[in-house]
Amino acid sequence: MEDLSRDDSINTLRVLVATDCHLGYMEKDEVRRFDSFQAFEEICSIAEEKKVDFLLLGGDLFHENKPSRSALVKAIEILRRYCLNDQPVQFQVVSDQTVNFANIFGHVNYEDPHFNVGLPVFSIHGNHDDPAGVDNLSAIDILSACNLVNYFGKMVLGGSGVGQITLFPILIRKGSTSVALYGLGNIRDERLNRMFQTPHAVQWIRPEAQDGCDVPDWFNILVLHQNRIKTNPKNAINEHFLPRFLDFIVWGHEHECLVDPQEVSGMGFHITQPGSSVATSLIEGEAKPKHVLLLEIKGGQYRPTKIPLKSVRPFEYAEVVLKDEADIDPNDQASVLEHLDKVVRSLIDKASKKAIGRSELKLPLVRIKVDYSGFMTINPQRFGQKYVGKVANPQDILIFSKVTKKHSSTAE
Amino acid sequence: MEDLSRDDSINTLRVLVATDCHLGYMEKDEVRRFDSFQAFEEICSIAEEKKVDFLLLGGDLFHENKPSRSALVKAIEILRRYCLNDQPVQFQVVSDQTVNFANIFGHVNYEDPHFNVGLPVFSIHGNHDDPAGVDNLSAIDILSACNLVNYFGKMVLGGSGVGQITLFPILIRKGSTSVALYGLGNIRDERLNRMFQTPHAVQWIRPEAQDGCDVPDWFNILVLHQNRIKTNPKNAINEHFLPRFLDFIVWGHEHECLVDPQEVSGMGFHITQPGSSVATSLIEGEAKPKHVLLLEIKGGQYRPTKIPLKSVRPFEYAEVVLKDEADIDPNDQASVLEHLDKVVRSLIDKASKKAIGRSELKLPLVRIKVDYSGFMTINPQRFGQKYVGKVANPQDILIFSKVTKKHSSTAE
Numbered sequence: 001m002e003d004l005s006r007d008d009s010i011n012t013l014r015v016l017v018a019t020d021c022h023l024g025y026m027e028k029d030e031v032r033r034f035d036s037f038q039a040f041e042e043i044c045s046i047a048e049e050k051k052v053d054f055l056l057l058g059g060d061l062f063h064e065n066k067p068s069r070s071a072l073v074k075a076i077e078i079l080r081r082y083c084l085n086d087q088p089v090q091f092q093v094v095s096d097q098t099v100n101f102a103n104i105f106g107h108v109n110y111e112d113p114h115f116n117v118g119l120p121v122f123s124i125h126g127n128h129d130d131p132a133g134v135d136n137l138s139a140i141d142i143l144s145a146c147n148l149v150n151y152f153g154k155m156v157l158g159g160s161g162v163g164q165i166t167l168f169p170i171l172i173r174k175g176s177t178s179v180a181l182y183g184l185g186n187i188r189d190e191r192l193n194r195m196f197q198t199p200h201a202v203q204w205i206r207p208e209a210q211d212g213c214d215v216p217d218w219f220n221i222l223v224l225h226q227n228r229i230k231t232n233p234k235n236a237i238n239e240h241f242l243p244r245f246l247d248f249i250v251w252g253h254e255h256e257c258l259v260d261p262q263e264v265s266g267m268g269f270h271i272t273q274p275g276s277s278v279a280t281s282l283i284e285g286e287a288k289p290k291h292v293l294l295l296e297i298k299g300g301q302y303r304p305t306k307i308p309l310k311s312v313r314p315f316e317y318a319e320v321v322l323k324d325e326a327d328i329d330p331n332d333q334a335s336v337l338e339h340l341d342k343v344v345r346s347l348i349d350k351a352s353k354k355a356i357g358r359s360e361l362k363l364p365l366v367r368i369k370v371d372y373s374g375f376m377t378i379n380p381q382r383f384g385q386k387y388v389g390k391v392a393n394p395q396d397i398l399i400f401s402k403v404t405k406k407h408s409s410t411a412e
Numbered sequence: 413m414e415d416l417s418r419d420d421s422i423n424t425l426r427v428l429v430a431t432d433c434h435l436g437y438m439e440k441d442e443v444r445r446f447d448s449f450q451a452f453e454e455i456c457s458i459a460e461e462k463k464v465d466f467l468l469l470g471g472d473l474f475h476e477n478k479p480s481r482s483a484l485v486k487a488i489e490i491l492r493r494y495c496l497n498d499q500p501v502q503f504q505v506v507s508d509q510t511v512n513f514a515n516i517f518g519h520v521n522y523e524d525p526h527f528n529v530g531l532p533v534f535s536i537h538g539n540h541d542d543p544a545g546v547d548n549l550s551a552i553d554i555l556s557a558c559n560l561v562n563y564f565g566k567m568v569l570g571g572s573g574v575g576q577i578t579l580f581p582i583l584i585r586k587g588s589t590s591v592a593l594y595g596l597g598n599i600r601d602e603r604l605n606r607m608f609q610t611p612h613a614v615q616w617i618r619p620e621a622q623d624g625c626d627v628p629d630w631f632n633i634l635v636l637h638q639n640r641i642k643t644n645p646k647n648a649i650n651e652h653f654l655p656r657f658l659d660f661i662v663w664g665h666e667h668e669c670l671v672d673p674q675e676v677s678g679m680g681f682h683i684t685q686p687g688s689s690v691a692t693s694l695i696e697g698e699a700k701p702k703h704v705l706l707l708e709i710k711g712g713q714y715r716p717t718k719i720p721l722k723s724v725r726p727f728e729y730a731e732v733v734l735k736d737e738a739d740i741d742p743n744d745q746a747s748v749l750e751h752l753d754k755v756v757r758s759l760i761d762k763a764s765k766k767a768i769g770r771s772e773l774k775l776p777l778v779r780i781k782v783d784y785s786g787f788m789t790i791n792p793q794r795f796g797q798k799y800v801g802k803v804a805n806p807q808d809i810l811i812f813s814k815v816t817k818k819h820s821s822t823a824e
């Protein structure tokens with residue numbers, strides 16, 4: 001699909017894909033309290049600017065299972081400002097909406113006659129905003145009750161033993177394009193793993209043939225929120241467990257941005273991993289530039305376009321092996337401090353150069369992973385004091401380790 | 413105002429007044445978990461049936477400062493079902509709405525073009541749902557962000573010392589009737605008391621003369637949420653502190669239903685105290701039948717009509733002085749238990765007789781205050797065991813005291 005002509009627009013479904021916005025993350029930090037909200041607002045503004053049909057979120061919209069009043073109010077305000085407007089919604093949901101959306105209203109939000117929804121949002125839950133408590137409600141259920149988000153992929157774990165889940169897709173039609181959207185909100189990896197290995201424990205409902213659209217014509221998307229890195233196979237989901245009829249997968253939970261769709265060999269589908277829109281751990285994977293994905297689907301073809309997030313706080317990461325540095329004398333702690341100070345300053349400098357042209361200059365996050373083999377550790381709080389007002393995280397710039405190069409998980 | 417003819421309807425503002433709904437109260441109790449929601453839903457259904465212009469709430473809409481996800485979702489669901497509809501809103505808010513409503517949208521909810529609000533709700537906060545935290549938000553701010561409630565009466569305590577507050581009324585016009593609605597969300601009684609006694613600390617903004625409505629023509633209502641009973645004058649608000657230009661006062665916080673407007677001698681205003689819609693303490697005052705008030709205002713006159721709440725769980729209260737009972741032998745505990753059992757049975761019986769004609773038969777709340785002077789106490793849990801399935805509160809039917817007839821406060 002090299003070119004989408006204007007005539008194609010009535011048949012092309014345009015979806016903005018993002019995940020792990022972690023609204024409310026660091027909301028009590030003087031410097032970083034608005035970061036998660038600003039990134040989410042930028043995502044919504046991109047959706048508006050690109051005139052997408054809907055925004056698709058892959059879980060962990062909220063950082064806390066019980067968001068504060070402040071996080072809820074800010075989330076609602078952003079959604080209300082971007083999602084309610086007079087833009088016409090140009091796709092239809094043709095599946096049984098009472099099955100897709102587990103709230104008492106039982107319909108997709110833009111069909112409610114009492115709201116002007118112009119930008120529908122669809123979201124699954126993650127492990128941070130998973131359903132819990134007496135009514136098994138997620139924080140996303142609050143947004144769903146407000147009619148601001150279409151919450152899907154909430155599974156009823158029926159059956160005995162490992163349990164049984166059934167995935168009913170949201171069936172979406174826009175002109176000649178038909179998309180089956182499967183959602184699977186976070187389930188403990190170990191359990192979901194066992195389910196995938198238990199016959200009939202995971203049931204995928206395929207759309208029935210409808211007028212003008214046979215089963216093979218549906219473009220099948222899955223959104224899930226699980227560990228992907230296979231350091232410990234029990235605690236991650238193997239991509240090869242997923243059914244081959246799927247065409248495209250949105251992988252939430254992994255915070256590293258690997259937004260360009262990667263083909264999974266032998267499976268016939270591609271995976272996008274948009275990564276979080278706010279860094280919740282200061283590891284290398286989170287230091288990569290953050291993006292969201294514009295996904296344009298026409299018939300069985302799609303075009304992915306990655307879009308950088310500009311509001312995200314700069315984050316520079318470096319690793320230092322003290323014993324490899326020529327200017328450090330193991331018997332002279334001042335030389336260690338001097339070296340690390342140089343590294344911090346160069347990272348601050350690097351961040352500020354990248355920020356040229358941005359409207360708002362944000363203090364950068366700076367993290368140095370220090371291999372201190374053969375050296376004494378340094379108190380990170382004390383080290384950071386002189387960077388107050390220069391970096392966003394003076395208290396934890398340094399992290400000490402004796403094994404560098406070990407891969408850290410970006411799953412949150 | 414003996415008769416409201418049909419011709420008067422365009423000039424008559426009709427308000428349903430309720431307070432202290434305490435949504436989420438006892439939400440983990442197997443038997444009583446839905447009580448607060450059912451009463452609130454009944455209030456909304458009365459508003460719908462009576463076709464009032466708006467619903468006015470006097471605080472403590474939520475029982476908890478941080479309501480559970482479940483309480484929030486249920487509250488939003490009820491409001492969405494009753495408040496969003498195609499009914500025309502037939503009054504205008506003519507004051508500066510950005511001053512009246514402290515959310516980022518800054519307008520009365522039915523004027524938002526993206527929502528179909530047919531039943532506006534106006535609410536102040538109480539002490540249970542008071543603003544707190546870094547952004548000074550109340551749980552009602554969440555409902556306000558959703559555009560389901562018009563939250564007013566949130567004061568900025570400016571100035572030094574005791575502080576200074578300014579009350580800007582919501583100015584409401586319906587035909588020839590003009591109402592100035594003042595809201596004062598809960599402030600600690602002691603502080604508010606001091607403010608009332610400090611010159612200029614409480615500023616009442618009077619409406620300016622507008623075309624066709626001079627200042628004296630406004631009907632002035634105040635909604636507040638404070639202690640009213642004057643056992644300790646420091647911890648309650650004296651009615652005589654309120655300004656004489658007020659015509660009508662809605663007093664929240666006191667849970668006893670004293671809904672019929674009482675005149676305050678020498679002040680020229682009447683006070684209605686609707687009381688809570690759910691009993692949150694099992695004291696005599698809460699055992700009285702619960703009501704809400706239909707307030708019809710035309711020009712400077714009003715007609716109050718009390719409306720009983722039918723969904724409220726029956727609550728029967730009695731006091732027993734053991735030494736006064738002829739059939740009790742102080743040396744025979746069995747005779748005490750037998751007597752109390754008789755009282756419980758008679759109260760259950762009384763409750764079930766009152767319930768005749770109600771659609772749903774609810775287990776009653778039963779409370780006996782036992783003056784045990786000269787006797788041993790009984791374990792209330794053990795005593796209640798045989799009433800499981802017969803009363804709603806088997807664990808705390810009995811409460812022991814040595815001083816009967818002491819007045820208990822109904823303020824919550």
Ligand SMILES: [Mn+2]
Binds near residue numbers: 254411
């Ligand atoms: Mn996650």
Ligand SMILES: [Mn+2]
Binds near residue numbers: 411
């Ligand atoms: Mn996450």
Ligand SMILES: [Mn+2]
Binds near residue numbers: 539637666823
């Ligand atoms: Mn109260």
Ligand SMILES: [Mn+2]
Binds near residue numbers: 432434472665823
């Ligand atoms: Mn109360």
